[in-house]
Amino acid sequence: MGKIVVIGATGTIGRAVVSSLSARHDVVEVGSTRGAYRVDATNIESVRKLFETIGKVDGVVTTTGRVHFGPLTETTPEQFDLGLRDKLMGQINVVLAAQPWLNDGGSFTLTSGISAHEPVREGSNASCVNLALQGFVMSAALELPRSIRINLVSPTILEESVPVFGDYFVGFEPVSSQRVGLAYLRCVEGPDTGRVFRVGY
Template structure:
């Protein structure tokens, strides 16, 4: 299969790309690095990416920015970061994928544990992750041509504990290689409308 991995240079995306590459052709895409570049918050950039890459069998999105900060100080502009990038960015990819993936292809998006287990300063991330998962469940019943869509909800990564550990007391960190297995399940499996928890 030909699989597009958006966010391929990040911690999760790199692990996913490496594991997929043992069996599939992987197209590594990043914001500024990778074989191709894309700004997922810009629908025109997403369309241009699919036009350059051509038909594919699967697309994985392991990218998306959100703002972390106290609710008492958060601004609409800061909330907009997550809404525009992690939520609508992934939705932009899914909408374009309907037209560019081969029949029976798959779309895999990324949410996160704070969608179910909120943390201090994570209101934007909780809001966005919950919305991503809602989109996945609803889109699964309408996608044409046998296309599938799933999501991955990872816990905090072991590799990220130095930076994010203070916000995740009591959470069990998981290695990126384990998280990558859930993406493999989504790409190579048969399910649709599922959110795989890696907690």
């Protein structure tokens, strides 16, 4: 049983990850606004302080980060920066800051999404961010020391997210949160590194 930090544990995917991992691991749940542990992943000092408090861990899972959906012709630089700062740099900050606190052979598991490979209307920010995360993970896997692994889970839209995001993903088959959670379990316990695990497509 390992000690696994889940950042974004109160979100839709985060709850699925906690459910999937908790039977086999000691899960430390971290939220942005709720929970015993909180972090602002866009602020690397906040991430550093989090791990100074938690201490050594065997794995870190990030399911946090927002992106902007909207017509490209109306998107402002500030709106586009939301995804770059929040979902992209938020997860990269976790990798940069948490490395010293990860035990040998530990793992990072980051989160992207289907729009990296199946673009949708009004989803240019999401596609950009998700593809950037893929590039980061594949490259970081070549450099992480001490047999530390890093992988990326890229799910299609979840059943629970259809009421909010369904209009952007018309014709896409949603997947259950349980199925998505299994991909994170595979990343945490498996031997792979530098991989993108697609779920539902």
